[in-house]
Amino acid sequence: MEVSADFDVQLGRGEVSLTLRDRELLSSIAAEGSLNGAAESLGRSYAHAQRRVVELEDAFGPLVERSRGGGDGGGSELTDRARELLATFDRLRAEFAGVAEADETVLTGRVVERDGELATVETEVGRVRAVTPPDCTAVAVTIRADAVTLNRPSEAPEPGGTSARNRFEGEVVDVERGETLARVTVAVDPDVDLTALVTVESVERLGLEPGAGVVATFKATATRAVARAES
Structure with a gap:
């Protein structure tokens, strides 16, 4: 099952x-x-x-x-x-x-390109595509843990080859298991961790443990940005 x-x-x-x-x-x-x-x-x-x-x-x-x-x-x-x-x-x-x-990752950045409701945001870990309100430049991007998919680097889809437009490589730093679900923390930058919610079966199948390399992907339509005050 x-x-x-x-x-x-x-x-x-x-x-x-x-x-x-x-x-x-x-x-x-x-x-x-x-x-x-x-x-x-x-x-x-x-x-x-x-x-x-x-x-x-x-x-x-x-x-x-x-x-x-x-x-x-x-x-x-x-x-x-x-x-x-x-x-x-x-x-x-x-x-x-x-x-x-309870789990979501928040990245701050600035809008550098728009395409209708979707925008490209330059963040501290790279560019992220997200649903963004109009008429704002400084934003905070929220990435829900359940929207993140993890793959082995050898099995990850190529950039542009999937509807999950956002793609980051990283290293697993923590795995917290529940009965059926697990919270996996991935370092995608020395100062930024991304949280993913996956099944325990996926943890075992993908060999997710501290030190393992992974590719994290998430859809632009499942990523939300909100306006923030200019710094």
């Missing part, structure tokens, strides 16, 4: 991911006692809801037990597997929110 920590939690198996929308559907099935009642309460198509449950069950195993006929006309209830998935999902969301909201 893979965990994505990119702005929202997703539990993935193969090409199928259980998202917040799926969590709402399964929870509603438990509350309403039927798939039809769940779809109606959520304002969704029954056919689409049924198809989504089948997709999830193909990936994760039996999630909904269905009964038919009888005095009550049948119904549905969640399996133990479904309840375990929902508990895992909720735990990950809580952990993710607590870490992601």
Whole structure:
């Protein structure tokens, strides 16, 4: 099972991911006692809801037990597997929110080029593309930890070869592990550290430990700048 920590939690198996929308559907099935009642309460198509449950069950195993006929006309209830998935999902969301909201890197700089809402900002570690308010030159650029992707230098995308326009090489200086997520601190300059939020599985797969070289990338559209007072 893979965990994505990119702005929202997703539990993935193969090409199928259980998202917040799926969590709402399964929870509603438990509350309403039927798939039809769940779809109606959520304002969704029954056919689409049924198809989504089948997709999830193909990936994760039996999630909904269905009964038919009888005095009550049948119904549905969640399996133990479904309840375990929902508990895992909720735990990950809580952990993710607590870490992601607390960790961000702030760089100060000056706008040197504009292209609509996006601007190129000259910072202490190099140029960064970010969503920037108009009519300002001095800015502070905020980079959320969950927006940063880490790669081995040998596997990192070439500059310009990805939508993640911002790219910095650095060295891991600290790894703080949680149950499923890890906070990785990367020195991209002698005086500047960049924080990334990744899965523990990624830490192990990429060999992220102090001293390891990495390439950090993050999208311009996920990077925000705010005006600051001229110094």
